[in-house]
Amino acid sequence: MTTGERASRPGGRTARVRADVLAAVEAELAEHGYDGLTIDGVAARSGVHRTTVYRRWKTVAGLLVDLLRAGLDDSWEPADTGSLEGDLLKLNREVHTALTERPSITQAVIAASFRTPEAAEALTAFWADRYRRSAVVVRRAVVRGEVDPSIDPHQVVMTATAPLYHQLVLLRQPLSRASADRYARAAALSAQSGIGSSHA
Amino acid sequence: MTTGERASRPGGRTARVRADVLAAVEAELAEHGYDGLTIDGVAARSGVHRTTVYRRWKTVAGLLVDLLRAGLDDSWEPADTGSLEGDLLKLNREVHTALTERPSITQAVIAASFRTPEAAEALTAFWADRYRRSAVVVRRAVVRGEVDPSIDPHQVVMTATAPLYHQLVLLRQPLSRASADRYARAAALSAQSGIGSSHA
Numbered sequence: 001m002t003t004g005e006r007a008s009r010p011g012g013r014t015a016r017v018r019a020d021v022l023a024a025v026e027a028e029l030a031e032h033g034y035d036g037l038t039i040d041g042v043a044a045r046s047g048v049h050r051t052t053v054y055r056r057w058k059t060v061a062g063l064l065v066d067l068l069r070a071g072l073d074d075s076w077e078p079a080d081t082g083s084l085e086g087d088l089l090k091l092n093r094e095v096h097t098a099l100t101e102r103p104s105i106t107q108a109v110i111a112a113s114f115r116t117p118e119a120a121e122a123l124t125a126f127w128a129d130r131y132r133r134s135a136v137v138v139r140r141a142v143v144r145g146e147v148d149p150s151i152d153p154h155q156v157v158m159t160a161t162a163p164l165y166h167q168l169v170l171l172r173q174p175l176s177r178a179s180a181d182r183y184a185r186a187a188a189l190s191a192q193s194g195i196g197s198s199h200a
Numbered sequence: 201m202t203t204g205e206r207a208s209r210p211g212g213r214t215a216r217v218r219a220d221v222l223a224a225v226e227a228e229l230a231e232h233g234y235d236g237l238t239i240d241g242v243a244a245r246s247g248v249h250r251t252t253v254y255r256r257w258k259t260v261a262g263l264l265v266d267l268l269r270a271g272l273d274d275s276w277e278p279a280d281t282g283s284l285e286g287d288l289l290k291l292n293r294e295v296h297t298a299l300t301e302r303p304s305i306t307q308a309v310i311a312a313s314f315r316t317p318e319a320a321e322a323l324t325a326f327w328a329d330r331y332r333r334s335a336v337v338v339r340r341a342v343v344r345g346e347v348d349p350s351i352d353p354h355q356v357v358m359t360a361t362a363p364l365y366h367q368l369v370l371l372r373q374p375l376s377r378a379s380a381d382r383y384a385r386a387a388a389l390s391a392q393s394g395i396g397s398s399h400a
Contacts, residue, residue: 110370114314124372131371155363155379159386162366163358170310170365171331172324182355182396189395196386 020046021053022070025063030103034112034119037063061118064109068122072129078137084146085188087137088160092184095161096177099168110169131157138191150197159196160187220246221253222270225263230303234312234319237263261316264309268322272329278337284346285388287337288360292384295361296377299368310369331357338391350397359396360387 024046028037037060043050057063079090098106113120131154138153147156163183167175190196224246228237237260243250257263279290298306313320331354338353347356363383367375390396 111314114311120372127371128373155382155386158363158366159359159383162362163355165366165370166358166362169370170313171327172320173328179355183359186355186359186390186396190386190390190393193390193393193395195389195393195395196382 017048017052017056018066018070021048021057021063022067024048025067026105029064029067029108029112030105033103033108034060034064034115039063061112061116064112064116064119065122068109068119068126071126076130076133078134080137080140083144083188084137084141084156084191085185087140088157088184088188089181091134091137091157092160092164092180093177095164096168096175096180099164100175107169134161141191147191148194148197151191151194152196152198155196156187156191159190160184217248217252217256218266218270221248221257221263222267224248225267226305229264229267229308229312230305233303233308234260234264234315239263261312261318264312264316264319265322268309268319268326271326276330276333278334280337280340283344283388284337284341284356284391285385287340288357288384288388289381291334291337291357292360292364292380293377295364296368296375296380299364300375307369334361341391347391348394348397351391351394352396355396356387356391359390360384 021042024042025037027045028041032041039053039057039060040050042063043053046053053063057066078087081087081090098104109119109123113123134157135153138147138151138156141147142149142151160183164175164180167173221242224242225237227245228241232241239253239257239260240250242263243253246253253263257266278287281287281290298304309319309323313323334357335353338347338351338356341347342349342351360383364375364380367373
């Protein structure tokens, strides 16, 4: 779920330049937040010439959008631990780390999404993709016979993860790793009890 | 849960001026968003002299903070329908309306909280108070014998409401009223099944 994955580097100077620039965008975002992100800062940190960065990415928003777009091409997938509870625990710990680490690139990207519509759009696409990929943890549980096939995978993943985002990002209150675990376990138990299936 | 309640008007010119100004802040926020909120616009709409507004509220952030502070003194409480499921359904419908109505003051206030730290702090205090008040729906369910006393009231209310905020505010995806109902029902059923209690 994190935005921390970088585009892979399948050779080629163009791909290498992009990887270097996006790594610098992440580092600058983490250090200074979106307000402190500048094309010059990214150029200096990446070692890529500023005219190249200006020509290719044009604006600070353009850099952020490309960082999120790179996330669409990465190989992230939820861990396969062999049980729905285990998979949701792993997922929630990943979300918890991404939102509580300091500095948090995820928090910086969320803040940016309330400042520029391009960032909002790119973040929406990024998350839609991440939630689509995450649904596999429920489909695997169906195959194992752990949960009923009528269960809505998106609802299960949302029930586990949404409280972390809501409490840490919007309510701006602390949330322990133990609480993150509790939400994951409750979501797994609910799904296994058939809560959220179309028969319930 | 909405930010739409206005400070009561217990007589007095000062209280009346405040109520008029805060009503204008809401209307301007709803129409133009936080970026379009100006002291002059609020003064014009409220009919209160602009030097009075400048003297008392100083900045646009000051106006927003006072709007949220007024919410702390209002009489909002969750409806008492006689069942946990009914209470959570009502709560989720209220949140759903607040986040999907156009214009949405709640969405405007959330966006503002990512622009000024004062707004973030005031929104945090507002929501902490709303979630504290909402916990009564679970305590009533305990008294009725619907749920185990070891259940965590905050976890139950978060399980019901967090997916609405996450999907409509951060993921920026549509969420139907039927889905809002489903999350409320699932949270009630989970609590009644003892999921989220310290024994579970």
